[in-house]
Amino acid sequence: MTRARRAEWKRAVGRAIRYRTEHYGYFHGFGNRAWNPKTAAQNAQVTEFFGISVSLNQRIIPALHCVERELKERCADHPYQPAILSGLRKKNTYFDGDASNHVYGIALDIDPTLNPCCQCLRPWKDSPLCQGKKTIWERMSMPKCWVEVFEKYGFYWLGHDQLQDSMHFEFLGDPARILASASAPDAG
Numbered sequence: 374m375t376r377a378r379r380a381e382w383k384r385a386v387g388r389a390i391r392y393r394t395e396h397y398g399y400f401h402g403f404g405n406r407a408w409n410p411k412t413a414a415q416n417a418q419v420t421e422f423f424g425i426s427v428s429l430n431q432r433i434i435p436a437l438h439c440v441e442r443e444l445k446e447r448c449a450d451h452p453y454q455p456a457i458l459s460g461l462r463k464k465n466t467y468f469d470g471d472a473s474n475h476v477y478g479i480a481l482d483i484d485p486t487l488n489p490c491c492q493c494l495r496p497w498k499d500s501p502l503c504q505g506k507k508t509i510w511e512r513m514s515m516p517k518c519w520v521e522v523f524e525k526y527g528f529y530w531l532g533h534d535q536l537q538d539s540m541h542f543e544f545l546g547d548p549a550r551i552l553a554s555a556s557a558p559d560a561g
Contacts, residue, residue: 386471396548397430397477400465417461417478427458430478432548436526437481443522451516455483480543481528487514490531490538513539 374382394404398413418431422441429437461478474480491503491512502512509532510517520530527546531538 383470386469390472393472393474393477393479397432397479400472400476402465403472403476413477414461414463422458422481423455425455425458427481428461428478429481430461430544433479433544436528436544436546436548440523440526440528443525444519447522448516448518451518453514453516453519455515457484457486458482459485474543480541482540483515483542485540488540489513490536490540492536493538509537509539512537515539 390404391408394400394408397409398411398416399406399409400413413430416430416432417428418434419426419428420434420437421427422437459482460475460480462473462475465472465476467473475482485497486500487502489497489500489502489512491498491500497503502514513532520532523530523542527544527550528542529545531541531543
C-alpha cells in the first residue's frame with residue numbers, strides 16, 4: 374500500500390471508530406471517551422434470538438427482533454435453528470488499527486462451525502465446508518433467505534466479503550430509523 378493510501382486508510386478507520394464510539398459506546402484503546410462516556414459494554418443488553426441468549430448493543434436489538442419475526446414468516450420453507458450465537462466481545466479480534474464490530478456489540482456470528490469463515494484462520498478455513506470448489510451458499514448451512522432478511526434490516530453479511538465469513542452479520546444501518554419504526558403504531 375502506498376503511503377497516501379495508508380494515510381487515507383487510517384483516516385477512514387478513525388472516522389469509523391468515532392462513529393461507532395458516538396453511537397454504540399467507547400471501547401478502551403480506540404477513539405476518545407469524550408465522544409461517549411458510556412462503554413460499549415454498558416450499552417449492551419442480553420436478548421434472545423430464536424431462543425438463544427446473546428449480548429448485543431441495545432440500539433440494534435429492535436432490528437434483530439424485526440429480523441427474527443420476518444425469518445419465521447418468510448423463511449418457513451427453509452427452516453433453520455441456530456445453536457450458537459456470538460455477539461459482544463470484550464477483546465478486539467480485528468487487526469490493522471481497527472476495532473471489530475463485535476466489541477461495540479453490533480456484530481453477530483451464527484453457528485461458526487456450520488457457517489465457517491473460509492478465508493479466516495484455523496479452525497474455520499479447515500472446515501470440510503470450505504474444501505473444494507463450492508459457491509458461498511454451498512459452504513454454509515444457513516439458508517440464503519436468512520441473509521436476505523438480515524440485509525433488509527441493515528445488517529451487512531460478510532459472506533459477500535473476500536473473507537467469505539458466512540457466520541458474520543454486522544449492523545451498518547441507522548439505529549435511529551430502526552428504533553423509530555419499531556415504535557411506530559403498525560410495527561406489531
